[in-house]
Structures are given as structure tokens and as C-alpha cells.
Amino acid sequence: MAHQTPYTGHWTAANVRKAYFDFFEQNGHTFVRSSSTIPYDDPTLLFANAGMNQYKPIFLGTVDPNSDLSKLKRAYNSQKCIRAGGKHNADLEDVGKDSYHHTFFEMLGNWSFGDYFKKEAITFSWKLLTEVYGLPKDRLYVTYFEGNPAAGLEPDHEARDIWLSLDGACFGDDGDSARSKRWPIGAARKALPGAVPDSQSFVAGSGGLHSVPEPIETAALAPALYTCAGARESKGARSAGYRDGRTSRHAIEIHSPLRDCVINMDMHACEKCEDEAVGGSGTVGSSGNDDGWAMETVGGMMIGEQTERIRTVHGGAIGMRLRDGLDGIRKELKRRRTHELDETFNVEIGSFFSTLAPTLIDQLGDVFPELTKKYDDIKEILDEEEESFARTLDRGEKLFEKYVAQAREAGKTELGGKDVWRLYDTFGFPVDLTRLMAEELGLGINEAEFEAAQAHSKEASKGAGKQGSKETVKLDVHDIAKLEADASVPKTNDSAKFRVGKAAELTATVKAIYYNKSLLQSSESIPEGESFGVILDKTNFYAESGGQEYDTGTIVIDGEAAFDVTNVQLYNGYVLHIGSLKEGTLKVGDAVLPTYDELRRWPLRNNHTATHILNYSLRETLGDHIDQKGSLVAPTKLRFDFSHKAQIPLPDLQKIEQGSRDWIKKNVKVFSKELDLKSGYKIPGLRAVFGEAYPDPVRVVTLEYDVEDIAKDLENPKWRNTSVEFCGGTHVAETGTIKDFIITEESGIAKGIRRIIAVTGHEAAEVTRVAAGIEQSLARVESLTGKEKDSALKALTVELNNADISVLRKAELKETLTKLRKAFDDDVKAREKAQTKTAVDAVTNHFKESPNSPAFVSVVEGGNAKLLQSVLNQGKALDKPVYVFTVDDTGEKVMHAAFVPQTQISTSFDARVWASSVTDILGGKAGGKADTAQGVGANVTRLDEAVAVARKRFA
Structure with a gap:
């Protein structure tokens, strides 16, 4: 283990992270980049909520043997985590109420997969804490597993003894230690301020607890950094706060710039901030420090500390979440954000959280570079969702106030559960937000009535x-x-x-x-x-x-x-x-x-405008004979049918796709206006569906050029340089909103009619991600050999054929895969040819050197049935008995074959009898004819014995 020198500079979060990375890299660990906060391959999670999530396939034994993940022995990383639901919903509920709860955080972790175990993991933790971070040894607390007799689990005395053996660890005289503690599995470790990782690893399933296949040791920085003075918030920030003398994560330098950004917006105090305080240890109180409301004066404005914390934490979480994808984002946005902006501050709804995005990128862009790549997307989604949900809140809050008034008039201390469900089911008003608002007014919720209303609604939906x-x-x-x-x-x-x-x-x-x-x-x-x-x-x-x-x-x-x-x-x-x-x-x-539903309408607008762009690009690339024969504009894709006699060559398809992308990049305005039908038909380049009965007046949709300007000069030839269509659909305001355009299918559906399917926006980003994943798999396959490579190539062929990705990208990947397949097959053929020649030559040379030898019996390399048959054929050509063995590529089976010339076959002996004597040793079965027989056995370790038995016949 490498010797460490304590870092003596300012303990920023970046320095904490770097020291952690350096320590484990110097101790033989491989860096693994954080997975997405969206666990695409794990339907059991809404968000990635722990560092171990991406390693679950290793823990469960389901990891792809061809993946980089399967080859890991020691790893370290910083994982992006969000806790906003399920078991960790309490984290979300308490954001802002205390100084340590958060939705987004980094979890620094080190991992061993069948390499080191308890001793090394505990020693690593101790050295990191005391030698690198320089934490005082007499203020560290440790725990070990106390056992669970009901589950048949013994106390982890091994881990306890390792801790007791550490140099400098100051323990008590109670038989274990004054600052170590046994803890029960499944407990939340609330008995002490904190814990180090347990030394036992189990996988819990419906059948109880089961030991993992091989020792897997995991350690997150968070458990190892609890101290009696340290705050109990999230992960790597704990050490930054403790080493920097701060008692709250909200005060560390990662959050303070976000906090400053919030503070410096044009916000005003609310009376609630001045009048209310929440007491209690670890909660937001009125002490005037960072653990209390701490009313701050900034430029003459007052800000409540609790709400400021909420803004900051959710801003970071949402920005990180958006970079990884859209699914589920509404849940995160809805829970607190707009309600508190409305209620606590006089804030313009529509751009609050996107204003925080640049600051978030400045703070975390170095360790999570993916943040820097799609700022425009993040801003747009945040703004649109914020405005959309603000309208939901406006209507929902009016109803909420009505229900509150009704409850109070009736002298009740609870809101009706049916009303709470109605707010959610009808208006999309989050239940947890209703709970929060009710709690602020001193009201509860009739939970039994709520559950009954929810169940009734679900049953009604089923029927x-x-x-x-x-x-x-x-x-x-x-x-x-x-x-x-x-x-x-x-x-x-x-x-x-x-x-x-x-x-x-x-x-x-x-x-x-x-x-x-x-x-x-x-x-x-x-x-x-x-x-x-x-x-x-x-x-x-x-x-x-x-x-x-x-x-x-x-x-x-x-x-x-x-x-x-x-x-x-x-x-x-x-x-x-x-x-x-x-x-x-x-x-x-x-x-x-x-x-x-605006979120359904949004991609519909994108795809409809993209259909117009595609129609124009088809004409520009293939010619004026292109006529629309049908179309579909759905939220997830667009489909366009058109007249064309032949399959579109890939170069032309690339021109069509690139031409469409160019229109999106130009970000031109989209115009629409009704014109009389006769005037509309005069516009050069007009695209209309042949045989369609259009209304009069008809709506005309154009790109770049205003319809009003076109109407003033109807027959100007320059209008042919843009898309002009009769259309009654909904469209984007500017083409840049579409983001991207990818063709996923080009096919023929009838004689002279072709079909193109394409995706835009976030669906385009998703198909790009899938294609990138396949490309990475192809790169991994290149380093494989033998049957492992053969299996991986077959699996990739199926995956690629079924993948819903860019037609052009698929063609490129297929070409790469075909080359890999050919190179592999050529290599196999060349190797088999060489092995066959060697084996056949061995038979020939054997009888040349020993013409009176009764038989050729040998083990040859190759591991395939064709090679055996070639050897038998050589025996036939020489009219000599031959018995040949070969072990397959897996090393788990022995293939063997025998030839006996007709002149040596008798009632008591032939090739089948000869093979049967070998099968008695190798196992399996053998069969064939009197002159040739073959078999397969699994007793590879008895191969030499089998060869000896085969030779004994002619000894």
C-alpha cells in the first residue's frame, strides 16, 4: 500500500475528491466514470441513488462477460446520485428543513470484486481518513455487524478485530471499543453519528440472504467520514465540510456559488420567513447560524435560509438529472420548486432553475464533463417545464385552498383523502406537495380515505x-x-x-x-x-x-x-x-x-415541422417527382410515404438527413397564415397532397419567409428555396427547437412508394446513445479471441439487426461488424487449415518413419470435428488404423474418432468396439459404422488414460 502524505492546503470539495482519486489510483484501482442518474438498464430504480447501482450486474452474477465491467478487480469513482423517491423519499421530504438533506449528491466509492476483502478495505479506509485527510483518530467512530441469529448470521468479529489492530486507533476497555458499535443488518445505523462499511456482503432476495459468489468488498466515502462534529449530509461533501470547519454541507464551496446565485436574484422576503422557526437538533432553527433560518441581508433583501437551501439543492439535482435524460423529470420539478417560488419569493416563473445551470456547470463540469455538452437543452427543458407546471399549480392551489376552507368550516384537522387524490389524479398536483402545504397550515391528510380513492380509481381504469x-x-x-x-x-x-x-x-x-x-x-x-x-x-x-x-x-x-x-x-x-x-x-x-397535455403536444410539434423539412429535402435531393402519399406525426416518431421507384442509395439518404439537419441548425422561424386556395396554389415550390380536398381559405405553413410577405409577391421564384405547404397541423416557432433529425428506416411499402421513418429531439438523442453503446461493444469485441469472440459477434449481429437506430449509422456499424466477422472467420479457417495439415502430416510421417506400426493413436490440436475427419481420411488413404483425439476450445470436452480398415474388421472388433473402450474412460457416447466411429466425452482429465487404452488394442 502506497505511503500517503496528508494534504495541507484548503480542503475544497474538489481537493477532497482529488485526494480520494489519487489515493485509490496509487493503490491499484481503476477509475470508472459515473453512470447516468437515469438507470436505463435497471427498472427497479427511478434514479441512481447509490454508488453501487452500476455494479449490480457484478454482484448478481449477470454481468456481460464481454464487457469492461466484467474485467474489473479494483475500482473507484464519483457517482452522481439522486434520492427523491421510494425508500429515500424522506431525504426529499426533509430538504430545506435541516442542514444536511439533499436530493443530488456525489458518492465517492472504492470497490473490490474478488480481489481484496475486509482487511484491505478497512486499512484503506483508515489510511485515507487519517493519513490523507488528516482527521483526528480519537474522533472517528466505527461499527461492525452484530449478527442476526434468526437469519443464521454470526457477528463479524473478524472486522472488529481488524479495527482493533489498527495502529493509533484509540479504543475503550469494554471488550470491544468505546467508539465501535455492533449494528443489525437492515438498520439505518442511527445509533451512532456514523459508520464505516461492514465487512460482510450479501445479496438479499425473496428467498432470504445468500452469500455472494466471491468476496466483494465495497466502501463508500460517506460511511467512513461520520464524525461526532461532522454534519450528516451527503457523501464527499461531508469531508469537505468537516475539514474546512463547517457544520453544514450548504456552506461548502460547491453549494455556496449556487446559493449566491439564488440570493442575488430579485427575491423578496415573505412574512413566513420572519415569523416561523423550526427547532430541534439538526433541524433548521432560529439560532442565527447555518443550522438555523439565518436571515441574510443581501443588497437590502431578506432571504429565508430554508427556502434558499431548497432552491439550491433542487437546482443542482434537476440540472444533473436533465443532462442524463427526461424520463421522470416532472416528478423532481413538481415536488417543491414552483410552489415555493410562488409562495416564498416574488419570482418570475419560467427561468429560475435554468439561471442556476451555468453555476452548476462551473462547479461540477470538470468531474462530470457531460454537463457542459447540452446546456441549451437543459435550459429549454427547465424553462418549459417550469412554466407548464406553474399553470398546474395555479389551478391546483385554488382547489387546495377550497378544500382547506371546507375542512376548517367542518372543524376538521385533516384534508379529505378523496380531495387529495382528486388534486393529483385530475390536475397532476403532487401528493407530497399537498402534504407539505397542508403541514404548513397545521393540517393532516386522511390517509385511509386517500388510499381508498386511489384504489377505486385504479380499479375503474382496469374496467x-x-x-x-x-x-x-x-x-x-x-x-x-x-x-x-x-x-x-x-x-x-x-x-x-x-x-x-x-x-x-x-x-x-x-x-x-x-x-x-x-x-x-x-x-x-x-x-x-x-x-x-x-x-x-x-x-x-x-x-x-x-x-x-x-x-x-x-x-x-x-x-x-x-x-x-x-x-x-x-x-x-x-x-x-x-x-x-x-x-x-x-x-x-x-x-x-x-x-x-403539453408534454405530448411538444414532440408532436417537433415532428410535424420536421416532416415538412423532410418533404423539402426529399425534393431537393431526389427531384420534383416526389409526391407525398401519406404521413404520420406521432410523439415518438414521424413517418413519411412518397412516390419514388427505387431504394434510396445511402449517399442520397445522407444528403436528405443532412439537409434536414441544416434547416434545424439554421433555426429559422416557422410562419403560418390562411390564404385563399387559388392564391396558395400559385406559390412556387408549394407542396400539397394530390387529391386532398383543402378548405378555402387554406392554412399555409412556411419556413424562413413570412406568409404575409409571400402573399404580397405570390409567384416570386425564390419561394421555391424553402418549404411551403398547405397544413392544418401544429408546429414549432423556430426550427432549432427540433434539436436533431435522424432517419431510422427507409423501405418500400408498395410499387413505386417508399417510406421514411425518422425521430427528432430526445428520441434522436436516445437512438444516438444506443448506437454509441453498440459501437463500444464492437470495440470491445476486437480484443476478444476464440469462442468468446465468436459468441460476442453473433450476439452483436442480432442486437444490431434489431436496433432502432440511424439507418446510416447502422450501415456503418454493419460494415464494421462484417469486417470483424470476416477477419475472425478467415483467421479461424487459416488456423484450422494449418492445424489440419499438421495433423494429417503427423499420420503420414508416422507410417513413413514406422512402416510396421500397427496404428496411429494421438492427440492433435484443433478442437473440431472436421479436423478429425481429415485425419480419418488420411488413415483410409494409407489403409492404416487411426484413432485421434482433440480437446475443444472450452477445454471441457474431448472429441475422438476411429478408423479400422476392412481387412482388420472381425466379428469381435471394429471401429465401434474400439471407440466403446475409449468411451468407458472419457464418458459420453460413441457410435458409427464398422469402419468409422466417433464420440464425445467430458472426462478431460482422463485423456491420457483413454489414449493408452486405444493404443493397447494394437500393442
Whole structure:
């Protein structure tokens, strides 16, 4: 173990991290970069919440033997972790209430996989703490496992004794130690301020506790750094805080710049910050230090310490989370953020957290370089989600206030559980946020009633069947005639469908309810869970048309009714919202709030504009004969069918894809305006679907050039240099919003008709990630040999063929894979040819050198049946008995074969009899004809004995 010299400089978090990295690198550990906070390959986790997550395949014995992970013996890293749900939900709930709870943190860890075990792990920890960090030995606490008789587990006296043997460790006289402690497995280690890693490793499953296949020792920095004076917050920051004389992680230099960023925004005090304080050890109190509210005066403004902590911690977590992906981000954003910005500070909603992103990158970009690569994406997603959820909160908080008033009027100390579930199920208002707000007002929640409402809702969903499909609820020609005859049901004004954000908000009136082929005045008679249709006088929902899929969302009467919209269809001007009631009833004449799902609409807009871009790029690359024959605009992909006689060559496909990307990079504006149909057809380069019946006036969508300018000079040839289409769909405001464009399929669907499927935005990023993973696997395969390489190449061939990735990237990867396969096969053939020649020559030379030898019996290299057959053929050519053995590549089986000339076959002896005597030794089976026989046995260790038996026949 390398000798360490204590670092004497300023203990910043970066220095703590570097000292940790240097120590374990000097002691033979390999650096493993942090995995994503999104555990893509582990459905049991919402976020990566511990350093061990990415090593689970090793622990469970499921690691790919061809992966770099399988070859690790000693490792160290800094893992990005987020604790915001499940078992660790308490971490999230307590953020801001005390000085140490966080959602995002780094976990520094060192790992051994079948290399060292307890002694080395404990010694590493002690040296790191005392020699590198210079922590005082008399202030360190240790624990060891006390055993669990019920589970058949003994106390870990081995670990205890190792700790007791450490030089300089100051222990007591109680038989164990004054500062060591036994702890029960599964306990939260709350008996002491902290713990070092236990020396036993187990994998818990449904069948109880099982020892791991080989010793696996893990140690995270966090458990080893608990001290009686140290704060109990997250991981590497603990040591930074302790060594720097600070009692709170919020005060260390990683968080202080984020904190300063929060403080320096234009925020104002709230009365709550001045009036409230939370007492208790380790909680936010009124002591005036960093463990209390610590009202700070910054530029004449006052800030409550608790809320400032919340802003800082969630800002870091969300920024890191967004870099790794989008799935689940709403949960993190919704829990606290916008509510507290609204309630505590007078903050403009829409850009608060993205303002923190540059500071976060400055602090952590060096150790997590992936943060620096997609700042624009992070900012955009944060801003859009923040604004979107702000609107959810606005409506949800109004209902919350209503429920609070009702509870207090009734003299209750709890909110009704059914109301709490309604807030979540109908408005997406987070339950934990409701709990927080209720707690602030001194109210609880009726948990039993909440669980009952939740269970009832789930059961209703199960029984709803095929809700919302247009096949279930649709208007026929007779229904439409009835509607047209009813002057009280006007055709739906759906102009608001093109609006976004707050501009899309509107109040509408229920004009018709359609169920079971009948128009009703109320939904009261419709069975729970049944699908029906609602027609409004106006709507912001997009009805399926022009290849673009429908919107989903809700139609509500606040506090009274909620209709879940799962499909929207257009019938001769009537927009039919299809779905089922979550609560209450609807009746004709009700004023309602229709709200579409913006996160579904967002990629729909991206993909629809990208379809226009693709249409233009196809014409520019392949020619004017390209005509649209169909399209699909879905949230996850776009599909475009067009006239073309032959498969598109890869170079042309690359031009089409690159041309589309160029439009996105240019970030031009997207314009739309209605023109009279006759004028629209005059625009040069107009793309329209042949045979389509367009309305008059018709909506024209263009890129870069404003439709109003085009209308002033309709026949100017320069309009051909951009995309101009008749279209009633929703689109982005600027092409840069689309982010990326990747073609994943090009195929023929009918004679003279081709199809392209493509993805944009985050789906494009995901297919790029998948392709990169396959490329890394290909690089690993190059270093393999033998059957291991053969198996890996076969597996990669299947994976690549099934991968939903870029067509162009797939072609490149297939070419690489084909070359690897050919090189491997050529090498195998050359090796087999050489081995066969050597074996055949051995037979020839044997009888040349010993012409009177009764037989050739030998072990040859090669390990394949073809080689054996070649040797037998040589025996036949020489008319000499031959028995040959070879061990396969795995070293687990022996293949053997015999030849006996016709002149030596008798009633008591032939090739089968000869092989049978060998099978008695090697095991397995043998069979064949009188002159040739072959077999396979597993007793490789008895090979020499088998050879001797074969020779004995002719001795």
C-alpha cells in the first residue's frame, strides 16, 4: 500500500475528491466514470441513488462477460446520485428543513470484486481518513455487524478485530471499543453519528440472504467520514465540510456559488420567513447560524435560509438529472420548486432553475464533463417545464385552498383523502406537495380515505377497457345530420389549438354529450368508466388530421367534474373529445376548462415541422417527382410515404438527413397564415397532397419567409428555396427547437412508394446513445479471441439487426461488424487449415518413419470435428488404423474418432468396439459404422488414460 502524505492546503470539495482519486489510483484501482442518474438498464430504480447501482450486474452474477465491467478487480469513482423517491423519499421530504438533506449528491466509492476483502478495505479506509485527510483518530467512530441469529448470521468479529489492530486507533476497555458499535443488518445505523462499511456482503432476495459468489468488498466515502462534529449530509461533501470547519454541507464551496446565485436574484422576503422557526437538533432553527433560518441581508433583501437551501439543492439535482435524460423529470420539478417560488419569493416563473445551470456547470463540469455538452437543452427543458407546471399549480392551489376552507368550516384537522387524490389524479398536483402545504397550515391528510380513492380509481381504469379509441365512440352520417339540425350545437371553434402556454388557456361550454349512438343532456346516466364524447363550443385540443395524432388531456369543472380526454376526432367541423369521467358529471351548458397535455403536444410539434423539412429535402435531393402519399406525426416518431421507384442509395439518404439537419441548425422561424386556395396554389415550390380536398381559405405553413410577405409577391421564384405547404397541423416557432433529425428506416411499402421513418429531439438523442453503446461493444469485441469472440459477434449481429437506430449509422456499424466477422472467420479457417495439415502430416510421417506400426493413436490440436475427419481420411488413404483425439476450445470436452480398415474388421472388433473402450474412460457416447466411429466425452482429465487404452488394442 502506497505511503500517503496528508494534504495541507484548503480542503475544497474538489481537493477532497482529488485526494480520494489519487489515493485509490496509487493503490491499484481503476477509475470508472459515473453512470447516468437515469438507470436505463435497471427498472427497479427511478434514479441512481447509490454508488453501487452500476455494479449490480457484478454482484448478481449477470454481468456481460464481454464487457469492461466484467474485467474489473479494483475500482473507484464519483457517482452522481439522486434520492427523491421510494425508500429515500424522506431525504426529499426533509430538504430545506435541516442542514444536511439533499436530493443530488456525489458518492465517492472504492470497490473490490474478488480481489481484496475486509482487511484491505478497512486499512484503506483508515489510511485515507487519517493519513490523507488528516482527521483526528480519537474522533472517528466505527461499527461492525452484530449478527442476526434468526437469519443464521454470526457477528463479524473478524472486522472488529481488524479495527482493533489498527495502529493509533484509540479504543475503550469494554471488550470491544468505546467508539465501535455492533449494528443489525437492515438498520439505518442511527445509533451512532456514523459508520464505516461492514465487512460482510450479501445479496438479499425473496428467498432470504445468500452469500455472494466471491468476496466483494465495497466502501463508500460517506460511511467512513461520520464524525461526532461532522454534519450528516451527503457523501464527499461531508469531508469537505468537516475539514474546512463547517457544520453544514450548504456552506461548502460547491453549494455556496449556487446559493449566491439564488440570493442575488430579485427575491423578496415573505412574512413566513420572519415569523416561523423550526427547532430541534439538526433541524433548521432560529439560532442565527447555518443550522438555523439565518436571515441574510443581501443588497437590502431578506432571504429565508430554508427556502434558499431548497432552491439550491433542487437546482443542482434537476440540472444533473436533465443532462442524463427526461424520463421522470416532472416528478423532481413538481415536488417543491414552483410552489415555493410562488409562495416564498416574488419570482418570475419560467427561468429560475435554468439561471442556476451555468453555476452548476462551473462547479461540477470538470468531474462530470457531460454537463457542459447540452446546456441549451437543459435550459429549454427547465424553462418549459417550469412554466407548464406553474399553470398546474395555479389551478391546483385554488382547489387546495377550497378544500382547506371546507375542512376548517367542518372543524376538521385533516384534508379529505378523496380531495387529495382528486388534486393529483385530475390536475397532476403532487401528493407530497399537498402534504407539505397542508403541514404548513397545521393540517393532516386522511390517509385511509386517500388510499381508498386511489384504489377505486385504479380499479375503474382496469374496467374501462379500450377507452378513448375512435372505434368505440364515433359519429356517423346520421349523428352529424342531427347535430347540424340542432341550432344550439355550433361547429367547434378550434383556432386555439395553434396556441401554446398561457395563450392556449380558455373557458368553453359543453354543447353536446354523445354516448351509445345518442345525444344526451347530461352524463349522469353513463356508467362509470364508460367512454363517451363531448362537443364544446370552442377548444384548444388538436383533433387527429393531416397525419398528426390527436391531443390528450382533461376537461374539468374545478372541484366538481373531471373528464379524461384520451382521443380527439373531427367530424365535419365538430370536434369530438372522447374519454371518460374521473369524477362528477357533465351536462350541456356547463362552463369547463379544456387543457391539452403539453408534454405530448411538444414532440408532436417537433415532428410535424420536421416532416415538412423532410418533404423539402426529399425534393431537393431526389427531384420534383416526389409526391407525398401519406404521413404520420406521432410523439415518438414521424413517418413519411412518397412516390419514388427505387431504394434510396445511402449517399442520397445522407444528403436528405443532412439537409434536414441544416434547416434545424439554421433555426429559422416557422410562419403560418390562411390564404385563399387559388392564391396558395400559385406559390412556387408549394407542396400539397394530390387529391386532398383543402378548405378555402387554406392554412399555409412556411419556413424562413413570412406568409404575409409571400402573399404580397405570390409567384416570386425564390419561394421555391424553402418549404411551403398547405397544413392544418401544429408546429414549432423556430426550427432549432427540433434539436436533431435522424432517419431510422427507409423501405418500400408498395410499387413505386417508399417510406421514411425518422425521430427528432430526445428520441434522436436516445437512438444516438444506443448506437454509441453498440459501437463500444464492437470495440470491445476486437480484443476478444476464440469462442468468446465468436459468441460476442453473433450476439452483436442480432442486437444490431434489431436496433432502432440511424439507418446510416447502422450501415456503418454493419460494415464494421462484417469486417470483424470476416477477419475472425478467415483467421479461424487459416488456423484450422494449418492445424489440419499438421495433423494429417503427423499420420503420414508416422507410417513413413514406422512402416510396421500397427496404428496411429494421438492427440492433435484443433478442437473440431472436421479436423478429425481429415485425419480419418488420411488413415483410409494409407489403409492404416487411426484413432485421434482433440480437446475443444472450452477445454471441457474431448472429441475422438476411429478408423479400422476392412481387412482388420472381425466379428469381435471394429471401429465401434474400439471407440466403446475409449468411451468407458472419457464418458459420453460413441457410435458409427464398422469402419468409422466417433464420440464425445467430458472426462478431460482422463485423456491420457483413454489414449493408452486405444493404443493397447494394437500393442
